[in-house]
Amino acid sequence: MKNIQELLENKSFEALTEQERNSVLSVVSMSEYKEMYAVLQQSKTAFNQVNARPNPLIKQNLNNQFREKNRSGISLLSWLMIPIPLWMILLSLGILGSLFYYFNANQKTPVPIIQKEIEQVFVYKTDTIYLEKIIPTPKIKKKTRSETKKVLPKKETLRTNPPIAESSIDPSFLMEQALTYYDSSAIQRAQEQSLGQKARTDIPKIEVTVR
Amino acid sequence: MFFKKKKYNTYSDEDLMKSIQRGKSPAFDELYHRYSSKLYFFFYKMLWQNEAKANDFTQELFLKIIENPKSFDARQRFSTWIYTIANNLCKNEYRKKNNQQKAYDQHQLLQTATTTYTEIDFDKIVFETDLMAALMQLPETHRACFILRYKDELAVKEISKILNCPEGTVKSRLFSATQKLRKNLKKHQESYID
Incomplete structure (x- = not known):
């Protein structure tokens, strides 16, 4: 069966080899083969000439549907469904963080009120x-060379004597x-x-x- | 200069689907241009040549692409995926349809095919009409195989995935369908072979 269908599609009875003919003739007669071959060839030609087209309104409807569907898709879900790489998320977080830090650093920080502790002194x-x-x-011990003699001062003259002891x-x-x-x-x-x-x-x- | 217009007609089906997933409207236009006629024809033939149903199902199928484009897995072929959905839609419709109605439709189609044969004209247009009528007499599974293989030119392997059956079964169905068509179009063959 397999071979015959393939041969029918491609070869006329005259184009068959001896071996192929024997194979074909074991299933169908020569006239049957020729008729079947003719039907197939004629059918192919007939199918090519068929000009069946659907109603043009169908195309119009489908175009409207297509536009409608894709418009609603863009506005709602498609934006949410866009896959974002991890590095992009991290980068954006980094940028946001640095901006936050920058603006916070520029703001004047309130000076803490320091109360001076007055110590009681x-x-x-x-x-x-x-x-x-x-x-x-x-x-102070006084060294003397000799015992002092009691000297009565003379009335007439009082003369100063040299020191008799040293410290x-x-x-x-x-x-x-x-x-x-x-x-x-x-x-x-x-x-x-x-x-x-x-x-x-x-x-x-x-x-x-x-x- | 900066916004160079993309040439979507050079894109593969799978790349077009990726663009549709990103909401590119021109990609959808291109995909519709490529597949709308094929799918319409598939539905038309699989749903008892009902034009209204074929239009409805074509629209429903493309709506599925618009509503949930991410359900398409870019690793598989787009044609396999889209025809699998189309085939499943047809199956659901078969289930809905009751047997009595189906039998009536089949009868009507047979009537049409017979009346056509009474006015035999060995013209290609007439053959085309007869072929379509003969196709409708095939079982649904055989018809699907035949259309996907010779109209949409899909590989046997791909058809087996779409119809969820082995490749051998697909080949067998194709051979069987070809034999049945030969019988139904026998009068045409005499002139054509000559």
Whole structure:
């Protein structure tokens, strides 16, 4: 069957080979084959001449439908259905973020109201404390060469004798002893009394005078 | 310059469908131009040569393309897809039609064919008329095979996909249809073969 239909479509009985003829003749007669071949050829020609066309109004209707459908599609769903790549979304988010940051940075930020904490500081009226201390002075031993004799002064003349003794202490030492001393305990006490007062550069000065 | 007009007449059917899916109206025009006559003829022959039905079904088929163009899978051939839909539409119509009406129509067609034979004229136009009448006497499946193969020039493989049957069946139906037509058009053949 398969071969015969293919042969019918392409070859007339005369164009068949010996083998093909034998194959064909085993199914249909020569005249039948010729008639079938003729029907097919004639049918093909007839089909080509057929000029069947649908009603022209159909085309018009379809065009209207097509326009209507695509117009409504663009306005609503098609915009929502457009696929957007991920990088585009990220880029747009980045741009929005940077714009937001830029405009926020340019705005004047409200200055925070800082209340100055006023510390209560107790200040002494006198920042210098005078302490009186009795510092025992070293005893000065006088060296004598000889025992002093009781000399009765003469009435007539009083003459000045040369010094008979000298101090063993260096006078410069004595001078140094007279300098100002700082009493550390007094300073500490003053600081404790100041109650949180910051360390001051003008530490209370304690002068000690030796009398 | 910038908007160069596309030549849709050079496009394949499948490419035209892609353009239709994007809403290109000229692509639809081109596709309609290519297939409207073929489909109209197919419906006309498959639906008892009823002109009104052929028009309705042609319109319905193209409406399906407009309404849901994405149902077409670009990996398959457009002709296979469109004829499969057309064939299914015909099948639905056969189901609707009751047997009595169908028998009446067949009878009427036989009458027409017989009356035509009484006024035999060995002219091509007459042959064409007779051929169409003879086609209507074929079973629907055989008729569909014959029209798709020799009118629309589709391959046997494609027809088998459209009609959802093996290729061997298609070939068998074609051979059977050719034999029946030969019998019905015998008087024409004598003159034609000579």
